[in-house]
Amino acid sequence: MVTETDVQNAVVELLRKTVVRLPADVKSALKAAAEIETEEVPRMQLKAIMDNIALAEEGNTPMCQDTGVTIFYITLPRNCEVDVEKGIVDGVRLATKEVPLRPNAVQPLTRKNPGDNVGERMPFINCKVGDKEYIEITVMTKGAGSENMSQLGMLTPSQGVPGIKEFVLSTVLRAGGNPCPPMVLGIGIGGSSDICMKLAKEALLRPLNERHKDSEIAALETELLEALNMLDIGPMGLGGRTTVLGLNIEYAYCHTASLPVAVNVQCWAARRGTVRIHPDGKLQFPTHEEG
Amino acid sequence: MTKRLKTPLSEDDVRSLKAGEVVYLDGVVLTGRDEVHIHALEHLEKGESIPVDFKGAALFHCGPIMRKSGDAWEVVAAGPTTSSRMNSLEPEFIEKFRPGAIIGKGGMSQPTVDAMKKHGCVYLAITGGAAVLAAKGISSVSGVEWYELGMPEAIWILNADNFGPLTVGIDSHGNSLYASVNEKVKENEAKVRERLGLKK
Numbered sequence: 422m423v424t425e426t427d428v429q430n431a432v433v434e435l436l437r438k439t440v441v442r443l444p445a446d447v448k449s450a451l452k453a454a455a456e457i458e459t460e461e462v463p464r465m466q467l468k469a470i471m472d473n474i475a476l477a478e479e480g481n482t483p484m485c486q487d488t489g490v491t492i493f494y495i496t497l498p499r500n501c502e503v504d505v506e507k508g509i510v511d512g513v514r515l516a517t518k519e520v521p522l523r524p525n526a527v528q529p530l531t532r533k534n535p536g537d538n539v540g541e542r543m544p545f546i547n548c549k550v551g552d553k554e555y556i557e558i559t560v561m562t563k564g565a566g567s568e569n570m571s572q573l574g575m576l577t578p579s580q581g582v583p584g585i586k587e588f589v590l591s592t593v594l595r596a597g598g599n600p601c602p603p604m605v606l607g608i609g610i611g612g613s614s615d616i617c618m619k620l621a622k623e624a625l626l627r628p629l630n631e632r633h634k635d636s637e638i639a640a641l642e643t644e645l646l647e648a649l650n651m652l653d654i655g656p657m658g659l660g661g662r663t664t665v666l667g668l669n670i671e672y673a674y675c676h677t678a679s680l681p682v683a684v685n686v687q688c689w690a691a692r693r694g695t696v697r698i699h700p701d702g703k704l705q706f707p708t709h710e711e712g
Numbered sequence: 713m714t715k716r717l718k719t720p721l722s723e724d725d726v727r728s729l730k731a732g733e734v735v736y737l738d739g740v741v742l743t744g745r746d747e748v749h750i751h752a753l754e755h756l757e758k759g760e761s762i763p764v765d766f767k768g769a770a771l772f773h774c775g776p777i778m779r780k781s782g783d784a785w786e787v788v789a790a791g792p793t794t795s796s797r798m799n800s801l802e803p804e805f806i807e808k809f810r811p812g813a814i815i816g817k818g819g820m821s822q823p824t825v826d827a828m829k830k831h832g833c834v835y836l837a838i839t840g841g842a843a844v845l846a847a848k849g850i851s852s853v854s855g856v857e858w859y860e861l862g863m864p865e866a867i868w869i870l871n872a873d874n875f876g877p878l879t880v881g882i883d884s885h886g887n888s889l890y891a892s893v894n895e896k897v898k899e900n901e902a903k904v905r906e907r908l909g910l911k912k
Contacts, residue, residue: 473842601840
């Protein structure tokens with residue numbers, strides 16, 4: 422039977438892989454951006470990014486010093502008896518020491534730093550029950566430079582799709598070079614204020630090369646991505662052809678009187694990772710199969 | 713054009729740099745972000761001394777991941793943090809402490825550009841997120857001050873060896889690459905609006 426210690430060890434391994442190595446879809450998008458860039462300044466920025474990715478992998482070192490706060494999405498089997506939450510908290514604590522991760526989590530008012538990335542409601546765990554026999558744990562290590570540029574807009578229904586486009590454009594213009602572009606945008610549409618922000622973040626969990634299954638949403642994703650890349654904010658805000666590396670939308674039905682839209686901004690180091698813990702203890706890392 | 717300079721920087725070093733040039737640094741680099749700015753200015757106001765000398769120094773907007781091996785600290789990852797968070801503090805910081813260079817990402821606002829012109833300071837852009845590459849340019853760590861502020865917020869005294877590449881994002885003559893990019897982005901916004909079917 423899987424124990425809390427198994428979960429803890431799986432989480433340490435998951436965090437190590439997540440902060441060291443980018444998922445294949447993010448790496449290909451960066452490579453493609455480097456190939457189409459013609460100007461010298463952005464070319465140098467993208468070269469530094471590609472060199473850094475290789476160095477992090479070689480040295481098994483976190484690619485960015487901002488290893489973020491840890492946000493978890495877990496799916497438990499119906500008959501789960503192990504305290505997965507405890508395993509995750511212990512795993513974050515141990516990973517902070519061993520990987521290492523930067524101790525980022527502080528008390529919001531006193532700014533006191535416990536040094537282990539654990540505190541009230543942190544790590545934050547989103548949990549659901551599924552129909553698989555394994556425990557699935559996904560983590561997003563979310564840095565602050567990009568998160569600080571995220572926004573929620575409570576639009577009125579009459580603002581409609583143009584209002585959504587306007588809101589996304591203004592968020593990107595306001596963000597400029599701050600969130601370490603080329604950035605990834607996770608966009609939530611509908612739900613309520615809280616659901617919309619949650620959808621925006623969950624949109625960042627989908628591979629960048631996968632369009633939404635609803636063709637109307639998929640078309641909006643492509644339209645926004647292509648248009649925003651005409652801005653030429655460029656890598657690190659120093660100009661260049663790729664401002665947005667990827668753009669995913671998730672939606673939920675909403676109240677007839679409201680139109681929430683949320684943009685969660687992610688940096689080029691769009692780190693996410695998933696581990697599956699099978700009943701026999703075997704671990705599988707679908708986001709990090711190459712290593 | 714690529715230049716290699718040693719800290720602390722003289723006013724001549726600083727004034728010789730032009731926006732768009734590429735620089736590599738040797739010598740001491742001091743980290744400092746939100747809390748260091750707040751604390752240093754508070755100390756000065758109270759007439760208290762601070763543990764490092766920022767005159768001519770390279771101030772790095774960075775909260776690194778450090779590891780202690782034996783008695784010595786080593787850098788694991790040390791990329792830049794978002795400089796704009798220091799926008800409200802930097803003009804006063806430059807005036808009072810006179811650093812020669814600020815290293816960061818994303819650029820800084822006009823009051824900082826003005827302070828850099830007046831007092832002789834440049835903004836050197838380093839690629840955000842490229843923290844392992846940046847750490848390669850740091851040969852050793854001399855020490856840490858204000859560690860009680862937490863690992864990301866402390867002053868880390870780093871010894872740089874060919875630290876870079878750094879792009880002069882803002883020079884000491886009032887030129888800012890970020891301002892030029894902003895102007896172009898404003899022009900491009902019209903095209904984007906047309907493409908998205910939005911009002912001008």
